[in-house]
Amino acid sequence: MRAGLFATHATAVGERRRIVLEDGSGIELAGASSLSVDFAGDLRRIVLHEGEAAFDVVQDLARPLVVHAASGQTRALGMGFDIKMSDGLVAVTVTEHSVLVSANGVEPVTVNEGQLVRYGPNRTGTVRDADLDQVEAWRRDRLVFRNTPLGEVIDDLERYRGGRIVLTDARLRTFPVTGSFDARGADAALDAIAKALPLRVTRLGSLLVVLSSRG
Numbered sequence: 337m338r339a340g341l342f343a344t345h346a347t348a349v350g351e352r353r354r355i356v357l358e359d360g361s362g363i364e365l366a367g368a369s370s371l372s373v374d375f376a377g378d379l380r381r382i383v384l385h386e387g388e389a390a391f392d393v394v395q396d397l398a399r400p401l402v403v404h405a406a407s408g409q410t411r412a413l414g415m416g417f418d419i420k421m422s423d424g425l426v427a428v429t430v431t432e433h434s435v436l437v438s439a440n441g442v443e444p445v446t447v448n449e450g451q452l453v454r455y456g457p458n459r460t461g462t463v464r465d466a467d468l469d470q471v472e473a474w475r476r477d478r479l480v481f482r483n484t485p486l487g488e489v490i491d492d493l494e495r496y497r498g499g500r501i502v503l504t505d506a507r508l509r510t511f512p513v514t515g516s517f518d519a520r521g522a523d524a525a526l527d528a529i530a531k532a533l534p535l536r537v538t539r540l541g542s543l544l545v546v547l548s549s550r551g
Contacts, residue, residue: 343385346370349498350520352475361401362392366474367519368495375399387495388420390431390475407457408439414449418471423487423509427454429471477519486511489529490547497522499543508535508549 347353347365355363358375365371369387380401393401393412401412405419405426414433419426428437429452438444439455445463447453452466473480479492487509490501496519503509511533517525530537530547538546 343370344372350496359396360394364390364475366495384419384421386421388418388474390418390472392416408437408455411436422491423485425454425456427452429466429468431468431472474519479517479519479525481513481515483512483514485509486513489513493522493526496520497526499545501526501545501547504546504548508547
């Protein structure tokens with residue numbers, strides 16, 4: 337069953353949607369993504385169930401906005417940020433002002449404009465400089481990868497082509513991928529990536545692709 341099946345907002349594979357919340361905050365939701373919104377009480381609470389979303393937050397000191405994703409949460413201290421769930425990790429990138437990121441059992445960290453941090457269960461990575469052009473490319477129907485692990489690339493491609501992309505060897509997930517592709521041509525992107533690595537592409541119908549090493 338797909339995560340967030342009963343979410344407040346959800347997108348189909350390859351869809352990109354702009355949402356305006358009751359407080360005037362905006363969310364752009366990437367393909368095959370979903371979230372729930374709860375503005376009851378003195379907290380504006382959002383749960384990102386799957387995928388990726390970009391947030392443009394209206395400040396309200398009396399009602400903080402907090403986004404929960406997997407094992408952590410992001411509290412908005414300013415205006416703009418992107419949250420992406422991929423390959424077992426959550427990446428939080430700040431495009432304007434700053435946020436406070438807390439993973440379960442780990443000391444919260446402040447992430448400022450132009451920075452990102454990744455977290456997983458009970459661990460938080462190092463805050464580092466972000467490539468904002470790469471992070472925001474999906475909002476222009478582009479997929480930009482710069483030494484991005486293949487496992488994360490596959491998660492992105494599945495949100496734009498649908499179905500499953502399966503690796504025959506889990507070690508392939510760490511292969512670095514660099515390139516810029518049209519998100520509306522995910523199959524062409526997959527073929528180009530496989531040729532460059534090199535990988536063998538086996539299509540079993542329209543919904544299942546198997547990638548194996550050609551080495």
